[in-house]
Amino acid sequence: xxxxxxxxxxxxxxxxxxxxxxxxAKGFAATSIDELVAAASISKSGFFYHFKxxxxxxxxxxxxxxxxxxxxxDDLFQRADELNDDPLHGLLVGLKLFAEMMxxxxxVHPGCLAASFCYQDQLFNKKIRDMNAxxxxxxxxxxxARFDAIVAKYPPKQPVDLEALSDMAASNVEGxxxxxxxxxxxxxxxxxxxxxxxxxxxxxxxx
Amino acid sequence: xxxxxxxxxxxxxxxxxxxxxxxxAKGFAATSIDELVAAASISKSGFFYHFKxxxxxxxxxxxxxxxxxxxxxDDLFQRADELNDDPLHGLLVGLKLFAEMMxxxxxVHPGCLAASFCYQDQLFNKKIRDMNAxxxxxxxxxxxARFDAIVAKYPPKQPVDLEALSDMAASNVEGxxxxxxxxxxxxxxxxxxxxxxxxxxxxxxxx
DNA sequence: TGTACATCAGTGAACGCGCGTTCACTGATGTAC
DNA sequence: TGTACATCAGTGAACGCGCGTTCACTGATGTAC
Numbered sequence: 001x002x003x004x005x006x007x008x009x010x011x012x013x014x015x016x017x018x019x020x021x022x023x024x025a026k027g028f029a030a031t032s033i034d035e036l037v038a039a040a041s042i043s044k045s046g047f048f049y050h051f052k053x054x055x056x057x058x059x060x061x062x063x064x065x066x067x068x069x070x071x072x073x074d075d076l077f078q079r080a081d082e083l084n085d086d087p088l089h090g091l092l093v094g095l096k097l098f099a100e101m102m103x104x105x106x107x108v109h110p111g112c113l114a115a116s117f118c119y120q121d122q123l124f125n126k127k128i129r130d131m132n133a134x135x136x137x138x139x140x141x142x143x144x145a146r147f148d149a150i151v152a153k154y155p156p157k158q159p160v161d162l163e164a165l166s167d168m169a170a171s172n173v174e175g176x177x178x179x180x181x182x183x184x185x186x187x188x189x190x191x192x193x194x195x196x197x198x199x200x201x202x203x204x205x206x207x
Numbered sequence: 208x209x210x211x212x213x214x215x216x217x218x219x220x221x222x223x224x225x226x227x228x229x230x231x232a233k234g235f236a237a238t239s240i241d242e243l244v245a246a247a248s249i250s251k252s253g254f255f256y257h258f259k260x261x262x263x264x265x266x267x268x269x270x271x272x273x274x275x276x277x278x279x280x281d282d283l284f285q286r287a288d289e290l291n292d293d294p295l296h297g298l299l300v301g302l303k304l305f306a307e308m309m310x311x312x313x314x315v316h317p318g319c320l321a322a323s324f325c326y327q328d329q330l331f332n333k334k335i336r337d338m339n340a341x342x343x344x345x346x347x348x349x350x351x352a353r354f355d356a357i358v359a360k361y362p363p364k365q366p367v368d369l370e371a372l373s374d375m376a377a378s379n380v381e382g383x384x385x386x387x388x389x390x391x392x393x394x395x396x397x398x399x400x401x402x403x404x405x406x407x408x409x410x411x412x413x414x
Numbered sequence: 415t416g417t418a419c420a421t422c423a424g425t426g427a428a429c430g431c432g433c434g435t436t437c438a439c440t441g442a443t444g445t446a447c
Numbered sequence: 448t449g450t451a452c453a454t455c456a457g458t459g460a461a462c463g464c465g466c467g468t469t470c471a472c473t474g475a476t477g478t479a480c
């Protein structure tokens with residue numbers, strides 16, 4: 001029985017964490033197994049005990065990243081919904097919380113592993129690319145459900161491309177991360193999220 | 208004297224073009240000089256006649272990409288401005304033209320080299336990273352100037368983060384490209400641009 | 415409680431291949447006089 | 448107009464290093480009886 005309080009080193013998890021930050025800095029191909037095992041203080045063969053090859057590392061990284069991403073969003077919107085019954089205000093509160101969370105990240109230059117992978121996708125097998133696509137569709141579905149509820153209560157004055165508006169949640173984060181990295185300015189992402197929030201408000205809130 | 212109509216092979220340009228599409232598919236580190244020279248039908252040493260090392264290739268790629276990017280935008284907004292005197296309508300027309308242009312790209316999965324580089328930026332020297340940052344600041348400045356003119360004529364009802372709104376032009380394109388690649392759906396980018404256009408309209412247009 | 419065996423989490427040495435880079439050289443074209 | 452030289456746009460062979468991967472092996476812990 002695995003005791004969650006027992007702090008055994010968990011080499012595999014450490015390798016994945018090291019790999020993630022290396023890949024976000026240099027890309028997957030330039031991240032060598034040698035550097036990971038050196039940082040984790042194990043031998044190269046130790047790596048191959050945990051992953052049968054480098055492709056399996058990529059798969060595990062993506063799985064871990066997507067699961068974490070989903071957990072954060074689930075938690076965020078659950079908290080927002082507890083504060084509010086109205087679908088529009090619930091989303092606006094959630095987006096505000098999201099912006100605050102992104103403003104308070106401890107990391108210096110955050111990045112999205114899915115974005116990194118999508119600009120190197122020829123390196124990966126179909127399974128990984130499909131995981132990546134599924135995770136974006138997850139964002140789309142999550143936000144679309146909220147917009148459907150909002151539209152029912154607050155019919156917009158003009159026709160709205162609800163699918164694009166749902167996708168913009170993810171798109172806006174990806175874009176904000178890229179600009180934040182390019183300009184080394186961590187305020188860009190949270191401000192982009194607040195701007196998306198403005199768009200949602202202007203689109204649905206009766207004036 | 209170089210005659211622009213003389214169609215000499217221009218090996219260097221061909222190498223840059225081949226490198227760009229390879230890098231957008233696999234990343235810079237996984238793009239080998241061997242594959243480029245094979246595709247260009249020259250020998251490996253021929254490559255080193257044009258570029259002193261791989262880093263100089265990266266530099267030339269970025270330079271070329273940014274110059275092209277700037278030229279496209281200059282042309283686009285010049286055309287939009289010829290159709291219109293009003294700053295708000297000029298921008299709205301420009302964004303519509305932009306969306307149409309992006310909807311009619313011949314490429315299957317377009318991508319942004321600057322985004323690719325920024326997710327591998329540890330591979331590159333400061334000069335390249337600075338070029339990349341300068342190009343984003345170029346977008347910011349371009350759109351900021353337009354928003355300043357718009358605000359003077361159409362004061363917004365509520366306070367607006369004009370810098371973030373300017374950055375969103377680039378951010379929105381980056382995000383749209385990423386989602387388009389992940390889902391292999393070329394309609395995503397133009398629809399995101401139209402949504403940004405909606406935000407601009409809703410923010411400034413008197414109701 | 416003691417013993418036999420299985421599993422876990424690795425080690426250490428070796429491998430071949432592909433990568434970026436160098437170097438001496440070359441044939442075609444351009445320029446000076 | 449002919450000749451000497453320089454530049455352009457490469458070629459071909461060789462280099463050493465780092466990479467991902469394999470393989471036989473090991474000491475510590477867990478489980479069955």
